[in-house]
Amino acid sequence: MTGPAPAPPGRPGPTGRARPLEVVTPGYGGGNLAGVLPSSLAVLGVPGAVDRLGLFAELPGVRRIAVLLVDGLGWYQIPTAAPYAPTLTGLTAAAGRPLTCGFPSTTPTSLVTLGTGTAPGTHGVLGFTLRIPGTDRVLNHIEWAADDPHPLRWQPVPTQLERARAAGVAVTAVSRPEFGGTGLTLAANRGGDYRGAAGVDAVAATMLAALTAGSGPTLVSGYHPDVDRHGHLSGVDSLPWRVAVTEVDALLARLVDGLPPDAALLVTADHGQLNVPAGHRFDLDTDPRLTDGVRVVAGEPRVRYLHVAPGAAADVTAAWSGVLGAAARVLSREEAVATGWFGPVPEEHRERIGDVVVVCNDTYAVLASRSEPPTVSRLVGFHGADTATEMTVPLLVVRG
Incomplete structure (x- = not known):
């Protein structure tokens, strides 16, 4: 290992205004990823749901909400993406704000934080891989078989999708077909009808079909992984990463164009990403x-x-x-x-x-x-730590 030693981390800075490598705190009591679904449920009239993000005043009359999580699209990556993503850039300027994700800033932790509306300590998915207590076995949450350990024992907190369905909301989860029934999906998104969709066209069509299927309160949760995948494999701002960002921009454009008048689209992410030399x-x-x-x-x-x-x-x-x-x-x-x-x-x-x-x-x-x-x-590309680049994610709020 070579290279200069970094300066000690600075004091936690305001979300979205900290220097890219400055340490930030998760902020679970305010503008955090954990507040997205509870706030959405409050807009949809679910009893007891708390609007932690102040969405109710922004979305009067909304009865359908689509939440799209773009894996790896951190707040600090949006300026880098801007030349290839005009829709994303415009939505960020018009209706974007930064949130923090949970810690560690990694996909399994953030997906369950979003899905349960709780901090990682509460739901227990505290990292990408974790040792199973009492053993020397390491659980990789991405490769988690549905019964090893069982998701309801490993992550017992009810999800916001379960809460919405119990209140009469039509609930659908849209993600890649191979993720259906996995341990991570059950930990994060149990309670919704699962719809497999591979590629941006299928994700857009499936989310919009679920959003417009009925006339009552509706919640659709969508996920797209490719920005993160190409950031890992080739690096942030590499050619494959730029192509993935361009495809996400097309996905956002289709979703915005297809929103019914009584619907809203919320776009967020699970973490940011940085290149490690x-x-x-x-x-x-x-x-x-x-x-x-x-x-x-x-x-x-x-x-x-x-x-x-x-x-x-x-x-x-x-x-x-x-x-x-x-x-x-x-x-x-x-x-x-x-x-x-x-x-x-x-x-x-x-x-x-x-x-x-x-x-x-x-x-x-x-x-x-x-x-x-x-x-x-x-x-x-990597993530997981508590720099502003890794911890800060967008929330874009779009009315139909």
């Missing part, structure tokens, strides 16, 4: 100082959870702090929970967090070249 990559699997005393490694390259041998936590903390220096913050589980990153964490979820938590600063990452799939080490 070759000189800013540590590899824990090639440095014995980083493996000594560590039993299980979970999390992802920007946020590592280290489960250590009995009595080894202090030595592991000292070793990782010495090797990474200013490239990361190395905390105990208790210190990490006390930061408020996860919101309140009940006792039954605490052991899912590592004994030692490593959060990368600047554009650094900690790879595991032998114990994780080799494709991870070849990625260009």
Whole structure:
């Protein structure tokens, strides 16, 4: 690993106005991704739903809401996307505001935060991969079979889709066909009729068909993954990333054009993304100082959870702090929970967090070249940590 050490993180800045690599806090009490669906339900008249984002005043008379989550399209990526996305740019200027996602700033955590309307500590999906307590097994939430562990045990919080359906709202979830019935889908989106759709044309057509199918209150939740995928594989602002952004722009245009007069479209994301240069990559699997005393490694390259041998936590903390220096913050589980990153964490979820938590600063990452799939080490774009670039996502609100 080479390259200059980054400056220490600054104080948390106002959402959307912080410097790109400045640390921001999740803000669970206000403008956070967790408020999108509860606020939508309040607009639709669901009893007890709390309008945390002030949407009710913006959307009088709305009886149908479509919520589209574009994976990887952070607030700080929108200026980069602007030359290829005129619809996105116009909507952001006219009706856009920044929110924070939850921590870690990663897809499984954010999808369940959106779906349940709660902070990660409450719903328990506290990272991309997590050690299953009492075992040395690591659960990859993206590859989660529906019964291993069972979603209702691993994530027991009712979803906002379930709440909407119980109140008489017609509810549909639209995502890729292969995601239907997976553990992550059941954890985040149970309660809605699932409709598989691959590609922007199918997503647009399926969301609009569900939005206009009936005459009563309607909620449609949609998901599109390609901006994130190409950011990972080729980097933010690469040619494949630009093509993916162009396709998302066409998707937004179709949805806006097809909105009924009594409908609204909300567009958001699960996290932002940044490119990690070759000189800013540590590899824990090639440095014995980083493996000594560590039993299980979970999390992802920007946020590592280290489960250590009995009595080894202090030595592991000292070793990782010495090797990474200013490239990361190395905390105990208790210190990490006390930061408020996860919101309140009940006792039954605490052991899912590592004994030692490593959060990368600047554009650094900690790879595991032998114990994780080799494709991870070849990625260009990453996310997961608490920089403004990773944590800040858009909310675009469009009336029919």
